[in-house]
Amino acid sequence: MDGGGMWIAGYGAYVPRFRIAAEEITKIWGEEASRIKEGLGIAEKSVPDIDEDSATIAVEAARNAMYHAGLKDPTEIGAIFFGSESPPYAVKPAASIVAEAIQATPALTAADLEFACKAGTAGIQCVMGMCASGMIRYGMAIGSDTSQGRPGDALEYSAGAGGAAFILGGEKADAVADIKHTCSYTTDTPDFWRRPGADFPSHGGRFTGEPAYFKHVISASQMLMKETGVKAEDLDYAVFHQPNGKFPVQAAKMLGIEKGKIMPGLITPLIGNTYSAASMLGLAATLDVAKPGQRIMATSFGSGAGSDSFLIEVLDGIDAKRGRARAVKSFVDDKEYVDYGTYAKYRRKLKSL
Amino acid sequence: MTTGTGLALTWRKIPERYNLMGSKCDNCGESFFPSRKICPNCRRRGRIRKEKFSGKGKIYSYTLVASPPSGFELEAPYPMVIVQLDEGARVTAQLVDTAYENVKIGAPVQVVFRKIQEEGKEGLIHYGFKFKMTPGK
Numbered sequence: 001m002d003g004g005g006m007w008i009a010g011y012g013a014y015v016p017r018f019r020i021a022a023e024e025i026t027k028i029w030g031e032e033a034s035r036i037k038e039g040l041g042i043a044e045k046s047v048p049d050i051d052e053d054s055a056t057i058a059v060e061a062a063r064n065a066m067y068h069a070g071l072k073d074p075t076e077i078g079a080i081f082f083g084s085e086s087p088p089y090a091v092k093p094a095a096s097i098v099a100e101a102i103q104a105t106p107a108l109t110a111a112d113l114e115f116a117c118k119a120g121t122a123g124i125q126c127v128m129g130m131c132a133s134g135m136i137r138y139g140m141a142i143g144s145d146t147s148q149g150r151p152g153d154a155l156e157y158s159a160g161a162g163g164a165a166f167i168l169g170g171e172k173a174d175a176v177a178d179i180k181h182t183c184s185y186t187t188d189t190p191d192f193w194r195r196p197g198a199d200f201p202s203h204g205g206r207f208t209g210e211p212a213y214f215k216h217v218i219s220a221s222q223m224l225m226k227e228t229g230v231k232a233e234d235l236d237y238a239v240f241h242q243p244n245g246k247f248p249v250q251a252a253k254m255l256g257i258e259k260g261k262i263m264p265g266l267i268t269p270l271i272g273n274t275y276s277a278a279s280m281l282g283l284a285a286t287l288d289v290a291k292p293g294q295r296i297m298a299t300s301f302g303s304g305a306g307s308d309s310f311l312i313e314v315l316d317g318i319d320a321k322r323g324r325a326r327a328v329k330s331f332v333d334d335k336e337y338v339d340y341g342t343y344a345k346y347r348r349k350l351k352s353l
Numbered sequence: 354m355t356t357g358t359g360l361a362l363t364w365r366k367i368p369e370r371y372n373l374m375g376s377k378c379d380n381c382g383e384s385f386f387p388s389r390k391i392c393p394n395c396r397r398r399g400r401i402r403k404e405k406f407s408g409k410g411k412i413y414s415y416t417l418v419a420s421p422p423s424g425f426e427l428e429a430p431y432p433m434v435i436v437q438l439d440e441g442a443r444v445t446a447q448l449v450d451t452a453y454e455n456v457k458i459g460a461p462v463q464v465v466f467r468k469i470q471e472e473g474k475e476g477l478i479h480y481g482f483k484f485k486m487t488p489g490k
Contacts, residue, residue, distance in 0.1 A: 017450050049449060050427055051468040056480065059466040088468075088478055097480060101371045101466055103405075334488060345427065353427065 006128045007175035008166055008312075009138060010069025010321060013284045014060035015162040015271050015331035018047040020343045022157055028340050029152050036157055041245020045160040045272025047338055048146045050346045052161070054084045055094040058144035059101040061163035061277075066102055068325040069167045070174070071138065077104040077167070078136025081126050082112045083119025083143045083276045090196065098142065108136075116192060117241055118302025119143065120276040124166055125182055125308060131169040138169040143276035150200035151349055158244055160272025162331075164280035176318040177287060177296075181228045181311045185220035192303035203303075209247070212305050217241065217251050220307035221299045225255075228311050232256040236294035239282040241301035242268035251299075264289050265298075270332050283312070285328035292316045363479060370481030373464060375442055377404040386442040408464030408482070410438040415448065415456050424470045432456050436484055450485040461487040 082095035095110035120143020127139030144163030149155030191212035265282035375386035392399025
């Protein structure tokens with residue numbers, strides 16, 4: 001088979017329409033809204049409708065990516081990886097649901113991946129390898145989550161829902177961006193987990209910061225910069241995993257990257273942490289505004305713990321594909337607020353549901 | 354444990370439910386959803402083939418379901434619409450992401466992929482098409 005290259009042929013996003021404001025949650029738990037908003041850097045988060053889950057969100061993102069890439073024949077896709085920490089089934093792939101919904105079946109490989117918030121970028125690396133080796137011509141990596149936060153926990157202000165799909169491969173002349181390099185940094189760091197059958201995750205509070213998020217994000221980003229010789233000032237944009245609105249700003253500061261370079265991709269303050277989709281939606285939002293020739297560094301983070309870092313160069317092909325699919329901003333701006341009761345029903349937080 | 358009496362039926366309907374696969378008669382040009390094996394207009398002369406509908410159309414009629422069938426209690430009240438697809442066939446489905454007062458006959462809609470029903474906490478999850486109003490440009 002004629003393998004595709006390690007470049008992005010197209011990408012697609014999806015964010016559910018409903019939002020719950022931090023004020024609506026603090027009202028229930030008797031906390032100060034201004035303190036939460038300032039502490040977490042999150043004003044509101046996305047809430048999936050009662051009939052949405054990580055599979056339906058993945059399908060919407062995948063279909064948008066197909067429009068964006070302009071792929072006429074979906075059976076040209078040779079691999080689909082679905083990265084999520086909230087899959088609809090414990091056993092039964094969601095990747096096959098996506099494959100069927102975009103009509104890429106049956107001659108392809110597919111699998112679900114889990115690595116907390118970074119399973120989607122791990123999928124991008126899998127597809128890169130398969131394209132580069134000539135195994136497949138096109139491959140799709142998806143990050144999609146409808147994550148849960150325990151009522152009353154800090155996570156309740158941040159755990160949002162969303163998805164992003166990236167199609168890699170094909171001809172470089174048609175591609176929107178070239179993935180110049182990738183590297184990863186992984187250790188066994190127990191900062192956040194959810195046991196089988198548990199409804200809500202457990203986390204290490206402050207332990208999720210310094211030894212987990214910052215150590216992995218900074219180490220992977222520094223490794224990428226060292227291996228490529230690219231310095232902070234050579235980058236036009238940077239995207240980091242965004243569990244809240246503050247960590248990525250701090251990470252950019254630690255790496256000497258100007259705050260303005262991360263702003264186009266910083267969407268957690270408005271839609272919450274979309275887990276496996278967070279860094280991928282940030283990258284998609286950045287690509288939405290980037291110009292040919294510009295350089296983007298994107299570094300994900302998954303608890304448990306690891307980071308995948310990518311150096312991406314925007315190609316001329318991006319201009320021709322702009323506007324084919326809905327931009328991330330249009331999903332962020334299209335919203336309807338729900339109250340805590342509706343949110344509790346949609347997220348099935350009541351015992352009877 | 355063996356479960357899910359409708360498994361084979363559900364599985365057979367995946368192309369129809371996920372991708373609006375219907376059929377079209379090349380003799381008279383009429384589109385059908387769900388798909389037909391024989392064209393009711395042309396009978397023997399019919400030349401029926403599968404057709405994937407675009408998922409774009411207009412609201413032909415609508416109603417609000419306040420007293421839902423079992424399995425849909427949490428979603429009620431919800432709008433149901435008959436959509437006249439661009440290809441001609443009419444489809445009945447739920448309308449999502451739209452306040453009922455904004456639903457209008459003739460409004461453009463597009464297909465979305467949603468969860469239709471869950472068989473309890475351990476059973477199969479059924480996915481398929483619903484519609485939403487096309488956002489104004």
